[in-house]
């Protein structure tokens with residue numbers, strides 16, 4: 551199990567694969583009883599990667615050669631077992647040493663044993679010392695992101711960094727075409743699952759003690775979906791009316807597509823696009839489970855000439871590709887996968903999509919731009935620049951108890967409000983209306 555886990559970890563660290571794409575097949579290769587520990591090891595090691603990585607420099611005489619990277623990965627998951635998981639120390643060391651042998655590195659068995667025993671003896675003090683010397687260790691994030699957050703959110707950056715390392719809450723969206731939050735909460739209670747309504751998120755239920763979705767009554771038949779409260783604001787903000795034509799331009803896996811249809815079952819037409827065919831199939835599965843229908847197309851939203859029939863849309867949702875820096879607590883691999891250099895490409899794409907879709911909106915229509923980013927360059931700066939280029943566009947900045955509203959839109963930060971729980975995902979919403987005479 552540890553060998554398979556270390557190989558999966560290397561695919562994230564060295565080949566830039568994302569955990570959510572790797573895990574289904576990766577875990578299927580393991581015995582069911584081993585899967586929870588493998589998953590916990592992967593998430594935990596990536597969550598604390600910036601803390602553990604400098605230990606390799608300290609404990610190894612020279613950096614591992616490319617062909618020995620698996621040994622480094624085994625050490626990283628060894629640190630996680632000893633520092634954060636409930637695995638007895640001797641079993642953790644023994645099994646990790648055995649995995650080195652099994653993986654074809656018999657020469658490394660002694661090394662893995664010595665390093666993990668040293669970590670067991672002095673790891674805590676070493677980490678404390680490293681944290682005093684190195685901001686990446688202290689904040690457990692890459693330096694570029696710490697610097698960006700400090701510049702973007704001088705009053706909140708520390709809370710954002712801490713929030714990114716907190717366990718993510720399990721929030722459900724109740725399918726309003728089938729049930730209500732109160733009724734579904736009672737069904738959950740009958741199954742022994744506690745749920746609380748969240749007044750600021752009218753379709754949501756929060757499960758203070760998360761359970762696997764398979765335990766949620768009626769999940770497979772579409773009574774509810776898993777979706778953070780912040781993402782549940784998109785459909786009500788876009789607020790499509792009966793009979794309207796709606797475009798969901800970047801729709802996979804279909805969370806917001808489904809919510810739009812649940813909120814407004816009498817929509818005229820909903821076209822859901824995604825550029826990636828395998829992701830578009832997820833929209834199909836989402837809608838089928840929930841008993842909803844939309845027109846689906848695999849297409850580049852930035853090239854409407856290939857898919858638009860020329861009839862304007864009343865509402866457009868642009869849930870743009872972004873750094874996903876608002877959902878690090880759910881996807882800790884983002885800390886190692888994302889680079890500062892990605893931002894230029896992402897912001898160019900965001901501008902390109904906004905420009906390509908704006909002409910498709912009817913005069914008087916509304917476009918909702920959103921991202922799961924907490925970086926101003928992808929959010930406030932994109933919309934400010936768009937508004938400056940388009941005098942016929944008017945911002946209608948949303949307001950919400952968990953949001954920070956400015957002239958462009960509303961930012962949510964993954965930071966717990968002391969009066970409420972849980973903290974929302976980091977998210978940005980900007981609602982823009984096209985002048986009726988445009």
Ligand SMILES: C[S@@+](CC[C@H](N)C(=O)[O-])C[C@H]1O[C@@H](n2cnc3c(N)ncnc32)[C@H](O)[C@@H]1O
Nearest residue numbers: 800801802803804805806824825850851869871
């Ligand atoms: C943030 S995710 C969308 C999440 C989705 N709205 C939901 O609520 O479930 C962004 C999606 O945009 C898609 N995408 C990226 N560039 C695109 C483009 N040019 N045209 C269409 N889809 C695109 C990605 O494949 C990805 O599925």
